[in-house]
Amino acid sequence: MLLILCAHRPEATPIIKHYDLSLYSGRSTFPVYLGDDGRIALTISGTGKVAAAAACMNLAHMAGSGTTDAWLNAGIAGHGTCEPGVAMLAHKIIDVATGRTWFPQIHFPAGMPSADCYTVDAPVNTREQALYDMEASGFLDTVTRLATLEHIHAVKVVSDNSDRPYQEVTPGFAGELIEAAMPAIAKVADQLIESSNTLAETRRPHPAMNGFLLRRHFTESQRHQLSRLLSRWHCLYPDIDPLHQFANRKNARQVLDALRKALDESPVHIGVKTE
Amino acid sequence: MIETLYIEEGVRIFPLSQRIISRFAGARVVGCRHYGEVFNRKSQNFRLQKRAPALILAQKQGNFLLPVPDHYGIGNEHNYYFSHILNCIYDCRYCFLQGMYRSANYVLFVNYDDFLSAIRTLIENHNGKPVHFFSGYDCDSLALEPVTGFVKHFLPVFRDYADSLIELRTKSTQVRALLDMPVVENAVVAFSFTPQRIARALEHKTPSVDRRLAAMDALQARGWKVGIRYDPLIYTEDFGTQYTELIQHIHTRIDNRALHSVSLGTFRLPAGFFRIIRGLYPDEPLFAAGMDETAGMVGYRHDLQDHMMQHCKREIAQHVTAEKLFACHD
Ligand code: SF4
Numbered sequence: 001m002l003l004i005l006c007a008h009r010p011e012a013t014p015i016i017k018h019y020d021l022s023l024y025s026g027r028s029t030f031p032v033y034l035g036d037d038g039r040i041a042l043t044i045s046g047t048g049k050v051a052a053a054a055a056c057m058n059l060a061h062m063a064g065s066g067t068t069d070a071w072l073n074a075g076i077a078g079h080g081t082c083e084p085g086v087a088m089l090a091h092k093i094i095d096v097a098t099g100r101t102w103f104p105q106i107h108f109p110a111g112m113p114s115a116d117c118y119t120v121d122a123p124v125n126t127r128e129q130a131l132y133d134m135e136a137s138g139f140l141d142t143v144t145r146l147a148t149l150e151h152i153h154a155v156k157v158v159s160d161n162s163d164r165p166y167q168e169v170t171p172g173f174a175g176e177l178i179e180a181a182m183p184a185i186a187k188v189a190d191q192l193i194e195s196s197n198t199l200a201e202t203r204r205p206h207p208a209m210n211g212f213l214l215r216r217h218f219t220e221s222q223r224h225q226l227s228r229l230l231s232r233w234h235c236l237y238p239d240i241d242p243l244h245q246f247a248n249r250k251n252a253r254q255v256l257d258a259l260r261k262a263l264d265e266s267p268v269h270i271g272v273k274t275e
Numbered sequence: 276m277i278e279t280l281y282i283e284e285g286v287r288i289f290p291l292s293q294r295i296i297s298r299f300a301g302a303r304v305v306g307c308r309h310y311g312e313v314f315n316r317k318s319q320n321f322r323l324q325k326r327a328p329a330l331i332l333a334q335k336q337g338n339f340l341l342p343v344p345d346h347y348g349i350g351n352e353h354n355y356y357f358s359h360i361l362n363c364i365y366d367c368r369y370c371f372l373q374g375m376y377r378s379a380n381y382v383l384f385v386n387y388d389d390f391l392s393a394i395r396t397l398i399e400n401h402n403g404k405p406v407h408f409f410s411g412y413d414c415d416s417l418a419l420e421p422v423t424g425f426v427k428h429f430l431p432v433f434r435d436y437a438d439s440l441i442e443l444r445t446k447s448t449q450v451r452a453l454l455d456m457p458v459v460e461n462a463v464v465a466f467s468f469t470p471q472r473i474a475r476a477l478e479h480k481t482p483s484v485d486r487r488l489a490a491m492d493a494l495q496a497r498g499w500k501v502g503i504r505y506d507p508l509i510y511t512e513d514f515g516t517q518y519t520e521l522i523q524h525i526h527t528r529i530d531n532r533a534l535h536s537v538s539l540g541t542f543r544l545p546a547g548f549f550r551i552i553r554g555l556y557p558d559e560p561l562f563a564a565g566m567d568e569t570a571g572m573v574g575y576r577h578d579l580q581d582h583m584m585q586h587c588k589r590e591i592a593q594h595v596t597a598e599k600l601f602a603c604h605d
Contacts, residue, residue, distance in 0.1 A: 091279065091303055091305045092305050092306070092307075101307075101312060103281070103305065103307070103312065103313045103316070105319065105323075105324055105329070105378075105380075106278070106279055106303075106327070106329075107323050107324055107326045107327045108326070108327065109278075113303075114303045116305075116306075144317075144318045145318075147318070148318050148319060148320040148323065149316060149318050149319050149320075150319070150320055150323040150324060151320075151323075152318075195323065199320070199322075199323065202322075202556075202557055202558050203557065228557070231557040231558070231563075232557075232562075232563040233563075234558075235557075235558060235559065235560040235562075235563035236560055236563045236564060263563065263564070263565060264565035265565055266563075266564040266565050267512075267564065268510050268564045268565065268566065268575055268579070269510050269511045269512040269514070269564075272473060272476055272477065272509055272510070272511045272560065272561060
């Protein structure tokens with residue numbers, strides 16, 4: 001799943017349109033939009049890193065996000081020299097107020113240039129060769145607690161520069177910029193979805209997991225053990241249904257013990273599949 | 276090949292950094308204060324990063340040389356290892372680096388001269404006793420050679436210390452730099468091997484057994500000392516046949532009399548690393564079957580380890596004299 005954060009509605013609208021998202025909850029402070037297939041959720045935070053952090057937590061909660069999900073902060077930003085309209089990936093995010101830094105790990109072909117991104121508490125017009133925004137550090141600070149750095153990215157479309165002050169950026173212009181950059185944004189978004197799906201696939205519960213949970217009571221910690229043991233089982237015996245062999249044990253502990261014993265006694269050579 | 280270069284601000288001016296920046300002119304260059312800001316960060320996934328690892332240029336601060344754990348040497352009393360690189364371009368599923376580091380990015384410590392000073396001081400402090408140095412514990416010694424120029428910089432120093440020895444451990448075929456320089460008598464290039472079918476299943480992105488063998492051949496022909504490392508030995512149903520064939524194949528091709536050493540050890544990992552790697556690769560059968568955990572190490576049952584070691588020692592003994600054969604274990 002991909003969770004997207006935009007600061008303002010004009011930035012969000014082209015993305016909502018592109019992915020055909022519908023309003024899931026408009027009542028909370030941070031509206032949430034969802035795609036039909038559950039692949040994408042989007043929220044709008046308002047200005048600033050504190051709002052961005054709060055909106056991310058709210059989105060994570062409402063979308064039931066997990067550790068394999070990906071996150072994208074998409075919006076406009078200032079830049080020292082780049083022309084408006086250039087889409088850039090942030091490869092380093094610096095919170096100017098605290099000096100804290102984050103390094104999103106780019107493990108896919110980005111298809112766009114990248115730059116440092118300074119998150120400032122108030123808009124600025126004097127700039128280096130870098131992006132300047134007001135949300136990315138709040139976004140990173142929050143979602144690095146939820147997901148992995150390869151799956152957390154910020155794409156910023158340049159809206160203003162040394163020659164064109166931020167005061168001239170209107171909501172309509174911001175929307176046009178995002179709309180025009182949508183193919184580039186979607187390229188990053190789609191790769192994040194693919195990567196998140198691949199990671200989720202490696203952690204997908206064994207098909208028999210539910211069968212066990214329906215038959216015996218497992219505590220939370222026993223569920224985790226069961227999940228790990230079943231994934232080992234699947235590696236070694238993909239064609240044998242463990243439910244038949246182990247579900248008839250008296251209780252969850254006995255199921256786990258029997259499964260573990262069977263795995264630990266499995267001959268090690270079947271662990272090397274040499275074609 | 277490298278799409279992202281992280282550079283500690285302090286090493287940007289090093290000539291090696293400048294060469295690497297030019298070499299990867301298309302890469303995005305990202306500055307950092309200390310490599311740990313990128314490399315040691317929580318919330319990283321080694322498996323995902325392995326898709327496109329970045330290169331981090333950094334300066335090593337202290338701890339240049341570390342003692343080698345007991346039973347890992349090749350017959351000498353004083354053994355140390357050093358790592359000018361952390362991580363590896365290959366992707367062996369059994370590699371302990373996957374459990375040791377949070378990041379799959381490569382770290383290259385560009386302050387080679389500090390390593391060399393530490394090596395010189397350590398040798399001199401041993402007052403004439405032979406010291407063995409091992410490179411290639413936290414990386415493959417040669418795989419990134421065209422980028423690092425490690426061989427040309429490090430090896431000549433050992434000419435001043437004939438009693439010492441340096442081992443480069445590798446699965447790579449990057450031996451051009453060695454072939455282009457005069458032989459360093461007290462250097463050993465040690466190639467690791469598993470049977471080709473096992474290599475194909477577990478040693479992703481590595482050169483084939485025959486290509487490694489060709490590289491080893493070329494070095495021997497040029498007068499370099501070479502060693503063979505059957506480590507880790509991996510058990511399969513036809514273990515005996517596979518290893519007998521591999522050992523035959525290798526030792527009938529190379530000059531066994533000129534061979535420096537052969538060492539062997541079964542698959543084993545520190546228990547903590549084993550659990551991390553199993554979590555990263557829940558779909559990898561190698562970690563799914565029953566392994567034994569003894570004294571903090573996970574490996575095959577002891578009787579199986581003994582069987583594997585005995586079998587391979589017997590086979591190797593047909594080609595190599597006993598004093599060149601070393602068993603590595605924990
Ligand atoms: S070649 Fe060595 S260092 Fe590289 S991945 Fe394989 S085992 Fe690890």
